Amino acid sequence: MKRILVQCGQDQIEVAVMEDDRLVEYDNELRGAEHLAGNMYIGRVVNVLQGMQAAFLDIGLEKNAFLYIDDILPAHLEKHPKQKPLITELVQVGQALLVQVVKEPVGNKGARVTTHYSIPGRWGVYMPRADYVGVSRKIEIETERERLKHAAEKHLKQGEGFIVRTAAEGVAEELITTDLIDLRKRWQAVEELSSLQGPVPRKVYTDFGLLPRWIRDVFRDDVQELWVNDKDAYDTIMTLVRAVSPGLCERVRRFERTRGTLFGTFQADEQLENSFKRKIWLDNGGYVVVDHTEALTVFDVNTGRYTGSVDLEQTVKDTNVLAAKEIARLLRLRDIGGLIIIDFIDMDLVAHRQLVLDTLEQEVKRDRTKTVVEGWTRLGLVEMTRKKVRDGKDKVTIRRCTECEGTGWLWTK
Numbered sequence: 441m442k443r444i445l446v447q448c449g450q451d452q453i454e455v456a457v458m459e460d461d462r463l464v465e466y467d468n469e470l471r472g473a474e475h476l477a478g479n480m481y482i483g484r485v486v487n488v489l490q491g492m493q494a495a496f497l498d499i500g501l502e503k504n505a506f507l508y509i510d511d512i513l514p515a516h517l518e519k520h521p522k523q524k525p526l527i528t529e530l531v532q533v534g535q536a537l538l539v540q541v542v543k544e545p546v547g548n549k550g551a552r553v554t555t556h557y558s559i560p561g562r563w564g565v566y567m568p569r570a571d572y573v574g575v576s577r578k579i580e581i582e583t584e585r586e587r588l589k590h591a592a593e594k595h596l597k598q599g600e601g602f603i604v605r606t607a608a609e610g611v612a613e614e615l616i617t618t619d620l621i622d623l624r625k626r627w628q629a630v631e632e633l634s635s636l637q638g639p640v641p642r643k644v645y646t647d648f649g650l651l652p653r654w655i656r657d658v659f660r661d662d663v664q665e666l667w668v669n670d671k672d673a674y675d676t677i678m679t680l681v682r683a684v685s686p687g688l689c690e691r692v693r694r695f696e697r698t699r700g701t702l703f704g705t706f707q708a709d710e711q712l713e714n715s716f717k718r719k720i721w722l723d724n725g726g727y728v729v730v731d732h733t734e735a736l737t738v739f740d741v742n743t744g745r746y747t748g749s750v751d752l753e754q755t756v757k758d759t760n761v762l763a764a765k766e767i768a769r770l771l772r773l774r775d776i777g778g779l780i781i782i783d784f785i786d787m788d789l790v791a792h793r794q795l796v797l798d799t800l801e802q803e804v805k806r807d808r809t810k811t812v813v814e815g816w817t818r819l820g821l822v823e824m825t826r827k828k829v830r831d832g833k834d835k836v837t838i839r840r841c842t843e844c845e846g847t848g849w850l851w852t853k
Contacts, residue, residue: 777828
C-alpha cells in the first residue's frame with residue numbers, strides 16, 4: 441500500500457511517502473522559503489573563464505551561478521559543432537542572459553544554471569528550444585512508446601521539444617495535448633517578462649512550490665491514500681487534485697486526531713530519524729554504514745549480528761541482497777546524488793554477485809530521479825550515479841560537529 445503524508449507545522453511543511461509502511465521519500469519546505477531548482481532568472485555575466493570553458497553569472501543569489509559551455513550549446517547533441525567554440529565567443533562580461541537553475545547551491549558552490557530551458561508538467565516536460573521528442577525509458581512497451589511519441593510530435597511547433605514522462609503510460613492523447621498547451625503558455629509568459637525592461641538580475645519564473653510539485657509528480661493512481669493534518673493545506677490539495685485528477689479526490693483525507701502527530705501515527709518520525717543515521721541496521725541483523733565525502737558517497741555492508749544457518753556464502757549473499765534493497769531506499773529517502781560507491785561483502789559465486797546487482801537495478805527503477813548502476817569494478821565495488829539537484833542533507837535538521845568538523849577525529853596533544 442502506498443500513501444502520502446502531508447504534515448504542516450508552524451515553521452515548515454513536510455511530505456513523506458510510505459510504501460507498505462516503509463518510509464521511502466521525504467521532503468520539506470520552510471514556510472516562506474522556496475526551492476531554487478527550476479526557477480528562471482535574467483542574470484548578468486560577471487566573469488568568463490576561457491580555461492574552464494565556463495562563465496559565472498549574478499542571478500541575485502548569495503553566490504554567483506555557474507554556466508558551463510555545454511549548457512549554452514544546442515540541447516540536441518547532434519546539433520553540437522564538431523569543434524566546440526571558445527566560451528568567450530558565446531558570452532561576454534556584462535551581457536544579460538536568461539538562465540534556469542538545474543542544481544541548487546551546495547556548500548561553497550553556487551547554483552548551476554543552463555540555457556536549456558524546461559518546464560515540467562503532469563504528463564511531460566516541455567522544452568521550448570530543444571527540437572526533439574523523447575519518451576521515458578521506464579516505459580518499456582515499444583508500441584506504447586511510439587504512440588506517446590507520435591501524440592507529442594503532432595502538436596509541437598518547429599523548434600520545440602517534449603519528453604513524455606513515465607506517468608503518461610496509458611494516458612489519452614487529449615490529456616497530453618492539454619498538458620503541452622498549458623506548458624507552452626507558461627513559457628510564453630516567461631518570454632514576455634524577459635523582454636520587458638527591468639533590473640538585472642531578476643527572477644522571471646518560479647517553479648511550483650512543495651505541495652503543487654508533489655501533487656503533480658507523485659499523487660497518481662498507485663497512491664491509495666493522501667493524509668493531511670491542516671485545513672488550509674487540505675483545501676489547497678483538493679483544489680490542485682480537482683484540476684489535474686478529479687478521480688483521486690476521494691483518496692484525500694483529513695487527519696484530525698487530538699493526540700499525536702500525523703507522522704507519529706504512521707511511524708514516519710521514527711523511521712526518518714533512524715534512516716539518516718550513519719549506521720543503518722538491516723532486518724536480519726546486518727548493517728550498512730553511510731559516509732559522505734566531497735566527491736562521492738560510500739556504502740559499506742557488514743553481516744553484523746547475522747550468522748546465517750547454511751554457510752558463509754549464503755549468509756553473505758542474503759545480507760548483500762537485503763542491503764541492496766535498503767541502499768536503493770536510502771538513496772531516494774536521503775536524496776543522495778552524484779557518484780556512489782557500494783562495498784558489498786565479498787562473494788565467491790558469480791551467480792550471487794549477479795543476483796545482488798540485479799536486485800539493486802530492479803529497486804532503483806522505483807526512483808523518480810535518474811539513477812544509473814554501472815556495475816562491478818575490478819576491485820569488487822559497485823559504481824553508480826544518481827542525478828544531483830539538491831543536497832539531501834538540507835532536508836533534515838543536522839549540523840556539522842564543531843569539534844571535529846565532521847571528520848570524526850579529535851586532535852589531542
